[in-house]
Amino acid sequence: MKNRRYLYLVIFAIHILISLVAFKDFRIDPQNFAFSNVEDGLKNTFTLLSYVKEPVSHDGIFKYNAMNYPFGEYVFYTDNTPLFSICFKWFCHHIYDLSDYTFEIFQTTLILGIILSGLLCFYIFRKLFRDDRFAFLLAVFLPWINMQVMRIWRGHFNLSYSFLILLAIAFSIMWYERREHLRKRIWVLAASVLLGYCAFFIHGYYLPIVTGFQAAILLIYGLYNRKTKDGKQSLVASVALPVITVGFTLATLLAFDKFYAFRKDQNGGYGWDEIKVHFGALVTSQDFYTIPFPLRSMKWNSDAETLAFLGNCGLFAALFMLLLILFRKAERSRFKTIQKEFFNDPLKASLFWAGLMMFSISIGETYNTDGSDGFMVYNLFNPFLYLHWFTNRVQQFRCLGRLAWPFFFSFYVWVIYTLIAMTKHYTIKQKWTVLIAFAFFGGMEIKDYVDKFQSVHKDNVLSKKNAPDFKPLKLDYSKYQAFVPIPYYTVGSEVGDFVLDDYGPVSLFSFQFQMHSKLPMMACKLSRTVPEQSHMLLTLFANDSLLPELKSKLQPKPVLVCYDKTAAADLSLGVVPGENRAVARDYYLKINQFPQRNKLNAIDSFGNIVFYEWYPKL
Template sequence: MKDRFSDANLGRLAVIVLGIALLWLRFPDFFATPNLVIEPYADGLKAYTNIEYHARHDSSFTYFEGMNYPYGDHASAAVTQPLVSGLIKVVSDYVVDITGYTRAIVNFSLLIGILLGAYFLYLSFLRLGTAPWWGALASLGIVFLSPQIYRFIAHYGLSHIEVIPILFYLLIRLEEAHSLKYSLWMAVALLVFPLIHFYYFVIMAMTISFYFFFGFLRKPTVRRFFRYLLHFSVQIGPPLVFFYIWMYHNNPVTDRAARPWGFFHFHSIWEDIVTSTAMPYFAWINEEVIAIQDGGFEGKGYIGLVALIGLLVLTIRWVSSGFKASFVQAGGELQPFLNKMMLTSLVLLLLSFGLPFTIPGLEGLLDYTGPYQQFRSVGRFNWPFYYAINLIVFTELWAWIDQSKAQWKLRLGIGALLLLGFEAYHSCTDPDLKLDDIRQLHEGETFADLPGIDYREFQATVPLPYFNLGSDNFWIEASGNVMPWTLILGMQAGLPTTGAALTRTSRSQAYNQLQLVYEPYRIPKILEDFPNEKPLLLVLGKYQFEQQKAHFEHMLTGAQLLFENDQYALYRLPLTAFEERIEARLRDINYTLKADSAALYPVAGFLSRDSTHNFYYESFDTLSAERYYRGGGAFVGEVSQPNILFDSTLPRQYGTGWYTFSTWIYVDVDRLATGFFHIEEYEAESGERLQEQHYRIYDHFRTFDHNGWALVEMGFIPQRSDSRIRFWVDNQDIGEAPLFVDELLIRHDIAEIYQKGQHYLFKNNRWYPVE
């Protein structure tokens, strides 16, 4: 016993020493220059800047104010890793300022996670009866092969490898002692790790739930039921109450997406589990034999060749016994733990495939799953299976070696460890995890060092081109370096941004943000929500702005240039500019109607630049509708069906030349804007389809009114002058939902259409109220 205790302690030391050495070999720049970044853009950079902004500038631990200004969002939804940012905040506020070392802290937290993962796997192997040296080597191989290594690319909150090994170890100790002490420790784990990323709460809670469920089915007695209920309540209850109160109770946001986009995209497929093209042999098969289907980043969960072979051997043994023997026979007194964990992780694996909802015809059942729909990236549920099957196979393999003491078995076992190490090397070196430098993070070159700019003068930044991600209703991608510059400037100067790259944000808040930056039409409602009259600071990426100039050039009207170099420019934008732009448009229309009236021809109740009737207008006023944009009527439909708005030949249709299809659509319906407008051209007599174009609704917004209505416009070139054009809209992804469309205008681009009414001016489907 004394020798085993000494060997176990030596194994602990070996795991720590070897683990640190392997980390230094794999991540040398983390040790040499730890305060750099793994990814200098998008999600990766956002993870660093959000954490530092939250620790440095936010007034509370709960709310993040750095993006989606002036609304902000909950610290958890903002991916601030509240545990990490909160600790940095406490130390910085009350001891010494360490916010400048946030990137290093985040980077080392990932490495410490690998080390802790190996350590707790090693402790689990010891409890399961393996030799210390065996457990130490297997543990190190398993953590470096872990699919979570790929999360180091950008999703740092999901990269904490220690979470599931700690969960398994606590379940082992609970299996041994049935003590509430371990359930209390589990409750602590369920409080701590979701404060890094809330997906851990779901993964851990589901693992615990299925584990107790299969434990009860194994021996369904009343006593066991109440014992499990007690432990389950202690483990899950306090964390659940805490997170409900902290995240959801009295939450002012009521219009987050009920079913975020991605469930049917971000799941695993079987190839993700049994193959990995990071391995040379699978790469060869993929290139020379048969293409291996790639399920995508979210579904990666390769278990390793040793675990795969072991799983096949264990399955054959179980089937050969007539299903009478236990699937797992190793583990000694903890054999029940391994069998229950096998069943538990297998169920979670099936859930990671999106089952049963990814079975054709059963997609609609997802509507009845309540909060489960919120966890769209279900591919992550395969992680417990990865750790469980490797724990089981290497425990079984050791038991097989240890029983007979045959040298050939030991050599085969060592070969398995070498294969694990070989695969771990290729897996952990496959993603590019070298640290990158960012010029604006260096002293003397930060945004705070720019001459002549007092950032206290401004209330927020506006990125140009604009980005807004997270509502699952409007998807405005970040372009180039505009997002990094905006986030770094905000972090350094304490300036929040109206841009958003968050999670499950409010639909109405996103709508208000878009109204701020899209074509001037109404005074943006968001101005009423600003806390003061300070100007905005425009952060303009020059190259990207030129690519999207038609959409955002108006934002420079009334703006004052403060600084520019060859990459970006900063402008002061007073809030009065928004009203002035609308007034300028009204003046232009009035001038055209008065001074240029000779060039306008009355056509079908409008004034046109062309004397011929080469446009089509439908007000839909004769249709009864609960919602309408103007005139008392609108087209009403069911969004999951093909809603045909136009099906005919265009007036004076040209075989060449651009036509603009313009209409107003009510978008204050969850995820409706993710649908499509379709324009199809058919041969008039035969009905042969000549061409078809599909336009994502949120990609073709032009402007917004205050009442949930948005103007969309699409360009189209007919192939023939006598063909039939069909224009329709649908959204197949959101089930039953009402559709309201109003004021359809189809015009040739040479035809500008005007109208002057008693209380409005009209130009190209824009309706400006006048006194």
């Protein structure tokens, strides 16, 4: 026991040291450092900072009012890690105001997530293998090389928490260990429900990823032991876990989200190849790898949503064993025996098959062998295929590639168990050779990720230091009810006609200006926005038509129009809707003429931005 605690401390210390090197710039200047400051990274940073800073409105702490004025939005749809942002905002407003350090504290949680994953890896693999050496190495390597890590520099910060998947595995092991104690199992099930519930409010995709994965483990484990009391309890739990978790989650949304009934029940893009995993992705390493795996796919290999690399240390271990069984008859026989032992073990087999089921979901309900030119294979092993018969809400999880993440850890359960068993008869020297080779490949991967993190330094463009100097503006913000940036953007409704993408410099200015002026903006870049709200705002600015519901929510105060004259005049911008989106294009072009059409007079300017004052006709 003491030796095990010592190893936990060593693992903790190693991850601290790696973090100090990998995140050197963050350590030196945390307030002005950002892992990502463009696109989703910038938006997620803004929604976090603006939500924590804004006062709690009469609509309650769950309401977010910095965007989509006058409707606002609920924090669950802001991608600002609601579990963190809600708790932190409450703390800042009721206990002690740390809101000036919001982003530094949040980015620290990303690093702590890696460290926690390391401790959980050691707990899990030591339980499964009873081999401290490999468990130790996996605890060092896997938290840095798993499929979720790259989400940090891609700006999908809250999707990097791999410890949530590892907790699902840990709870499954606890369920197995308490098979003789029903009361203790109920506590494990309760903890699993709490895990899934909290995970959803970190990011919605964790509901199918974490709860779906653990439910699959319980289901398969129950099928292995279906004739025993242990198995029957597991089968019941495999149904109870997702039903209770989804029930609590849905009840929370229905209780606090007053717009819930008006949201779409499905998303566009479900089933697109660009957001599914393809088999080749499993062996396609990142472009920054020093030692690439000798096999890679040349298609779908550059985007975070399609990358699903299993890691060099595991793949080279698999390659080593493949060569053994190809060229040595005795090893071939030993391999077959080991696989029988592995798949006859209900716990280990369940962890593997459940991960494979999640991978099956990630490749979609159909699999195209060569895009539109190849065969379409219907994936009968995908549970979403059958859920789709009853509800379209499965389409809310259109980025199916994310559901492959549990398979990363399931793969290592299988490959390392097999490697340990295959080398059990080796001499001490041979075992150390295998261990050192495994450590070499894993160590090189960590080195590559550390180098990558050191190269992705970004300035926090929303910090006070990097914000524009708005002091020359002679505007009295208190007289305005809101501001609207033009070119206008509204993202999140998932209705093509009502979506206008944001132009980077315009959205950056609007984020910075909102944090300076504290005025809510009438633009929107969120998730699952109510389509009719987007429609009403587009109609207002494109057609000068103030619909009754919108009119009732506006105040008898002017709106500040922030008009980027350079961007509005440039029709070559990538965000300008094409001819194939005629309705959206018409909205975009008409809104760009809003100041001229309404004969507004300029009241101030800031670089390319011209400010106008507009009075809605209430």
